[in-house]
Amino acid sequence: MSCKKFLDTKSNQTLTTPSTVADLQMLLDTWYSINQRDANSPLISADEYYLTTEDWLTLEEYERNTFTWQPANLFVPGTGNDWANNYNIIYNANTVLQEIEKIKPVKQAEWNNAKGHALFLRGKSFFQLLTIFSPAYDEATAANDLGICLRLSPDFNIPSVRSTVKQSFDQAINDLQQSIPLLPLKPIHPLRPSKAAAYGYLARAYLYMRQYEKAGLYADSALAIQNTLIDYNSPVPGYFDPNTDFPFSRFNPEVIYSCGTGSPSSVYYGYTDTVLIKSYDENDWRRTLYFAGPQIGSFKGSYEGTEDLFDGIAADECFLIRAESLARANKKEEALNDLNHLLLNRYKSGTFSPVTAITATEALNIILMERRKELFLRGLRWQDIKRLNKEGANITLKRTVNSKEYSLPPNDFRYALPIPEDVIKITGIPQNPR
Template structure:
C-alpha cells in the first residue's frame, strides 16, 4: 500500500506542471476569437446551416416507437428470449406492456432535436431584416424551419398522443409544443386539437415561402409541405382536405418507378437493396431513428410478418423488391427507399397516390380512385398483369386500397398511424404476438396506442404521463 501511495504521489507531482500548462493554455485559448465552428449562429447563412444539418434534420431521425409496436414484423422465440436478458425496455415495448423508457437518447428526444434547430432558426430571423437582396434566402429559412417543426410534431403526435378524434380532441393530451429555442420556457402538454392546429398552421405558412422543387430532397419544398398536410389530414380522417393536398403534391411530382424496369432500380429487383437513395418518387427524405432497432430492424432480429408476406400475389413484384429470404427460412425487409439498412420515412409519390385514391373513394369518386390504384399497381405488378375486378363496389375498392397501402408503405413508420385512425372507424384491427406459449394482445383504441413518454422527461417537467 505504501509503495502504491508513493507511486501515485510521484505521478501527481509529475503531472502538476502539465496541469499548469493546460490552465495557461486555456486562458490563452479563451482570449482568442473562436473558430467558425464555435461561432454563435447569427446570420442567414448560419440559420440555413442549422436546417441543412442532415444528421439532425433528416438521417435516422423520425420516430420509430410506433414502428416497433406495429404488426409488420415479429421476433423469433430465440431472439425474444435473448432480448429479455439484454433490454427490459425493448422487451416490454414489444409486448405492449407499459414501461417508460429512461435516459436522454430516446425516441422523444430524437424528435425534438430538429424542432430545436427549427426554432433556433426562427428566433434568429427575428433579428435579421428581410430585404430585396436576401428575400429568397430569408423566405427559404423561414419556410424550411416551419416545415421541419410541423413535420416532426406530427411524427411525435402519431406515437405519443391518441388518434385524433374531433369529439375528444380538446381534452385528449397531445405533445409539448416547443415554439421557441429558449430552454427557460417550461414544457407542457397541449391538447390534441391545439397540436394538430399547430402542425397545420406551420405547414400552411411554409407553403408560400418554399420553392416548388428543392435543391436536394433533404430540403423542404412546396411539394413536401403539401405531402405533409395530406398526411396530417389523413390521420385526422379529414378526407376532403387530405385529397386536396395529396393532389397538390402530385401536381408537382407524379413520377413512379416501374418495378419492371431495371433503369428505375438499383441494378435489378433482386439486388440486395433494389432502390437508390433519393429516387424519383422521393419528395422529401428522412429516415427512422434506431432507438428501437433491436426490435423492428430486420438486419438485426426482426422477421417480416408471415401473413403480410403471404398476402402478396405471385405477380406482385414487391414480393421480390421488398423482401429477402433469411437463412432461418423467414423473410427480412430490404425495400427501403433509403437504399440501405436505414428505413426511409419521408414523403414519396407512391404514398400520395394511395392517399388520393383512398380519399377519392371515400367521397364517392370511384372512377378516379380506380385510376390512381391502377396507375400505381401497374408499376408494381409484372407488366400487363394487374387488373381490378369489373364492377368492384366502393366498399371493396376501399378495402383494396387499404390493403395496397399496407403492402406498399411497409416499414416506413406509417402503419401505427394507420391502425390508430382505422380503428376509430371500427376496422377492429387487433394486434397479437405469441412468445413462449403466451399470447399478448393489443385491442383497438387501447390506451397503449398513446405510447409512454420517457420517465426522465416526466420527472423533470412534471408533465402528465400517458
C-alpha cells in the same frame, strides 16, 4: 476583464450565435440529426413483423417492452429516443425562426427557404410526436385529450406544458401551411423540403385525423408538382437496379422528401407477417424487390437504398392517400384509376389486370390492403391502426413470446406511448394514462 465581458466573449466558434442565413441553413442541413432520426417505436409497436422468443430475448429492454406494449418506462433516461430526437429538431427549427427575423434578406429566396424549412421541420416533428405520444385524433374529444408540448421558442427557461390534441394539431398544421409559400416548388435537394413535401405531410396528417377530403386535396396538390412512379419493370440507371442488394436508391424519382430512421434491432430478427407476404401476387414485383427472404432483416425495399428505413414522402403514398379519399367520397372509378396507375408500375409487364370493385366500400378495402403492401415498414402502419380503429376496424394486435400472450385491443390507452420518465421528472408535465 469584467464578468459580463467574459461571459459575453465567445470562447470558440461552436458557441457563435448564427448570424447569417447560411449559418441558420446549416442548422437544418445536418443530415443525421435532421433527416435520419425519425421515430422507430411505431415500427416496433405495429403488426408488420413478429419475433421468436429466442430473438426477443436478445433485444435491449426498450425494444422488448415496446414490442409487448408495456405501459410504462419504455425509454432509457438520458438517451436519444423518439421524444428527445424530435424535440432536438424542434429546438433547431425554433432557433432558426427566432434568429432569421433579425437578419435582413440579401437573397430573398435563400431567406425564405431557411424560414420555410424551419417551419416545415417543426410542423413535421409536432405531427410525429402526436402520432406516438397522444391518443388517436378524435374530433369529439380532441379539445380535452392530452397533446404534446408546443415548444415555440429555443428558450429553455420557458416551462413545458402539455397542450390539448386539438391545439397541438392546429399548430402542426399551421406550421406546415405557413411553410408552403416560402418553400420552392420542387426541392433544391431531396433532403430539403419543398411545396410538394409540405403538401404531402399535410395529406398524411389529415389522413391520420380522418379528414379525408382535405387529405385527398393535399395529396392532389403534391402530385400536381411531383407524380413520378418508378416502373418496376424498367431499371433506371443510378436510381433503380433490381439486380443489386438494395434496388432503390435514396433519391429515386418517386421521393418527394427524403428522411428515415435506423432499423431497430427487432427488424433484423423479425419475420414478416405471413398473411401480408401471401397477399402479394406471384407477378407482383414487390414480392421479390422488397423481400430477399422471410426475415425482416432481409427487407431490401427501403427507399433509403440501405438497411435504414425510409419514412419520408413519396409519390406512391400520395397516390394511395388520394385513392382512399376518393373511395370514401364514393368516387369509386376515380379511386380505382389512381390505384391501377400505381399497380401497373408494380406488376410484371403484361400480367396486370386492372382492379375492379362493385362498390366504393369494396374499392376502399382493396386500397387499404394495397397501402399495407406498398408502404411496408415506412412507419405508417401504427398511424393506420390508430385511425382505422376509430373507424370501427376492430384491429387487435397480438404477440406471443416467452410463453406469454400479449394483446393490444382497439383504442387502448397504450396507443399513446409513455413519455420518457426523465422528461416527466424534469418538467412536471402529466404522464399519459397508464
